[in-house]
Amino acid sequence: MDSMRCQLRKAASMIPGHVQSSVRPAPPPFSPVLLLGLALQPLRPQMLQPLFDAMLRMIRARHPDILERMADYADKPVCIDPTDLPFVILLDPHPEHPALLVRRQIENGEAAAVIHGSLETLVALAEGKVDGDALFFSRRLVIEGDTEVVVALRNAVDGAGIDLIDDISAQLGPLGTAFRRLAGTAAGLAGRLRDDFETLRASLIAPAVKDVDAQGARINALEAEIRQLRKAQRRGGAA
């Protein structure tokens, strides 16, 4: 139990906003979302709460099986940390009174586990467009705390067949078609922005990459030289 508390303290210390945080377990990618996150920084997270309340209502209506699959973990809230946004989401999976709370940070011991990843990664995971294990293997998803509740949540969400555009459209009634069109346009725009950001990122780091490549080549040459010297030394020793 003590080690659990220790783990959770550590996990909590890594949530954005905690002064003791010295390590970002999953640095955010350079993306339009990161800029959006900076723009949202002055906003009080509570102002976004109605959005997450509506999202929870939608999940309960459209995907009740998520909470049903999480029934064994009713008392284990999970903190979801979109690393490119200035807030975290605390999911309380209690089947009777679930909650999706938006916070600047969580308190020590408030969450059983923490999932860190970029917003794009987390949304793709929720929609089953990427495999959670593959994200973990490639280190694009970082988890801390109670692994069991994270695995349960991943399986429950993946099994629900979430499609955010479909789900939101269905909740909007007659406005659903307009929303679908708007979402399609926004997705196209986001894709172009992402490509532009990637070009910008590559351009910005190009000089550093050149230096690193040069240093790598120099290290390789030095290692080859050391191998030669050691070989010569062994031959000398043998003689």
Added chain:
Amino acid sequence: MASTLPPSRPELVCPAGTPAALKSAVDAGADCVYVGFRDETNARNFPGLNFNRKELAEGIAYAHDKGAKVLVAINTFPRAGQPELWHQAVADAARLKADAAILADIGLIDHAARHHPELRLHLSVQAAASNPEAIAFYAERFGVKRVVLPRVLTVQEISAINARIAPVETEVFVFGGLCVMAEGRCALSSYVTGQSPNMNGVCSPAGEVRYTETAQGVTSELSGFTINKFAANEPAGYPTLCKGRFIARDKASYLFEEPTSLNTLAILPDLIKAGVTAFKIEGRQRGRAYVAAVVQAFRAGVDAVMAGRPLPEIDLDRITEGGKQTTGAYEKAWR
């Protein structure tokens, strides 16, 4: 004696841990989908995974409607004196008209053969039947129709087995996680955590796993034992003891097995020539994105071979464990 008939089109047997994954597998071209109940009767008894009875009934209806079959894995070993949960699972698989049950325990196979003679029986890889004599025993005594072969045989050995066991069918793994141990008999997980895939359906249960992030990378622990440390950008693997990195003679290395996925796309023609009836994709614990990607790749591969076309080049690196692939024991390239 080897058959001179042209090889028949093998079935693609695909994993599904959830109803959504079942639909993904069927839609991507699976001939069969294998699933488990949401309890310890199957070897992927993971949190939040698997099917309740209603979901299985709906999944079978969906698959049958699209011409696919559903196989139910009931492939753990019942607790001594408490076989009721396993007996109920077999009865429900039969009642819901599953196309076969995949069983491992000899007592449970006997029970299924006696009480549910209409239920087609497949022998799970967990039974570790790897020679014609063992397979013939299961077929003659219990009417087992298909055997899932352990991942320890070469293609030549599989071909030789097939030549001696007809009409019993063989199913071999073609993609996914690898077990380095004699399947159904590995005690590593149970040694450290008290739970095993054989009895509890979980290898290195998630509740016993902890990851700790530092600036240097991530450390994985199983029941408090550090079993691996991955550098900041190093691809990670599953937190199982067999894939732990241990220090021996002052050097940290993978003593049993590196984090690697089996991928046989390149040797599909050899496996088809060896007379294999069904190709199995591992990964009921994986998401529907994995299921769709791997099923599509192997659907394209099998169809290409059967049509006499060159094998498609499909990159599955992004979904492999540790970012690495192997043909494993089929080629035994390490020899």
